[in-house]
Structure formats: C-alpha cells, structure tokens
Amino acid sequence: IAGITQAPTSQILAAGRRMTLRCTQDMRHNAMYWYRQDLGLGLRLIHYSNTAGTTGKGEVPDGYSVSRANTDDFPLTLASAVPSQTSVYFCASSLVPRNEQFFGPGTRLTVL
Amino acid sequence: DQQVKQNSPSLSVQEGRISILNCDYTNSMFDYFLWYKKYPAEGPTFLISISSIKDKNEDGRFTVFLNKSAKHLSLHIVPSQPGDSAVYFCAASESGGSNYKLTFGKGTLLTVNP
Numbered sequence: 503i504a505g506i507t508q509a510p511t512s513q514i515l516a517a518g519r520r521m522t523l524r525c526t527q528d529m530r531h532n533a534m535y536w537y538r539q540d541l542g543l544g545l546r547l548i549h550y551s552n553t554a555g556t557t558g559k560g561e562v563p564d565g566y567s568v569s570r571a572n573t574d575d576f577p578l579t580l581a582s583a584v585p586s587q588t589s590v591y592f593c594a595s596s597l598v599p600r601n602e603q604f605f606g607p608g609t610r611l612t613v614l
Numbered sequence: 615d616q617q618v619k620q621n622s623p624s625l626s627v628q629e630g631r632i633s634i635l636n637c638d639y640t641n642s643m644f645d646y647f648l649w650y651k652k653y654p655a656e657g658p659t660f661l662i663s664i665s666s667i668k669d670k671n672e673d674g675r676f677t678v679f680l681n682k683s684a685k686h687l688s689l690h691i692v693p694s695q696p697g698d699s700a701v702y703f704c705a706a707s708e709s710g711g712s713n714y715k716l717t718f719g720k721g722t723l724l725t726v727n728p
Contacts, residue, residue, distance in 0.1 A: 506657075535715070535716075537718075542623075542720060543720060544620075544703060544718045544719055544720035544721050545658070545703060545705075545718040546718070547715055547716070547717075550715055560715065561717075592657050592658070594657075601646045601648060601663065601707050601709055601716070602648065602660045602663060603660070603716060604660065605650075605657030605658045605659070606657050607655075607656060607657050608655075608656070608657050
C-alpha cells in the first residue's frame, strides 16, 4: 500500500441498506477526514479524526458515522442509506500539525 | 454561509498564456490557504499553499498571491499547459490549536486549449 486506499471504487446501493466505506493510509498520519463531492457544491467535510480514538463532526455529518480504532483506518458508515447520499466520497489524511491533506482516489456511491 | 468562494465556475485560456484563478474568503480566522488540483475520477492533489504571514509563494509555474486586507487569494499558472486542464479548489484553514479542518470552495474548471 502506498498512500491512501479506498474501497469499494464504486457501489450501487438500495435505499435503507447499511454501507461502510473503507479508508486505509500507510503514511502514519495522525489526522484523517471524510469529504463528499457533489456537482456545484465542491468538497464538504463529513467527519474528521485528529488522532486515533477521537472523532469530530464536519459540515454535513447527518446520516453518517465514523470510528478511528487505530492510526491507519477510518471507515465511514451509512446506517440507512438515502438517495441524497449519492455522491463521490473522498478520504484524506494529514500529518498534524501540517495542513496539507492527501486524498484517496474516491468511492462513487449511488443510492437508489 | 459559504466561507470560501470561487466565483468563476470555469475558465478557458490558450496554451502558453497565463491562467489566473481567484478565491475569496470571509472568515478572518483563516490563516493558511491551499490550492488543490483535481482530474476526473481521481482524488484532489495538493498543489501549493501560503501562510498568512506571506503575500506570495512560488513553486515553478505556480504562484499564489494573498491579499489579507481584501480576503482574496489567486493562483497564477505561467505558462499554461494543456495538462493543467482540471478543476482547481481553493481551501482555507485555521492552523492554530487542534483544528486542521479545511474549508473548500466549489472549484473552478480550467481548460487550457492547445
């Protein structure tokens, strides 16, 4: 693994189903983030974690949850998916106190 | 309330000319600014940054200018190349304390024509 990996690459999901998007980094970065990108809205922060064991809410956290059990992994869970969660999801990490964030390749999620 | 604004959704320039992408912010607590470049079907990649203690930062063909009094920054690309065609996102953060969250603008699609 080099950098940040995300899985799956894409997914089509029925509304009401539970889904976990996976994110793993091997750079030993302390901080990790989840963003969603929607046309005309740019990148919006969903949740973040400054260090293992802590998480915080971003700009659009409703309907999503995260956990940070260790440094490398930061999964994002949709407990009951809705069509408005159709988006491209990006995971990112940074070496606190640096601001530069490194992004994964993204997961394209479609909720029908 | 949008704290980071990129008012031009798109920009088209000729190869070899200068590209100027603009960004405005409203939060006076922002003290660190970044530009990211994004190709289709890829994640954003960090391009260049500037701290509020500077008014200019240069890296090869890319220069970022910061005007704190106007709460405005711009990215200059000289000379522009077709491979620069991408969406460019401006981002800002408050680098103090434990908060390193980035606030992004909506992006500007740059097209460099051969």
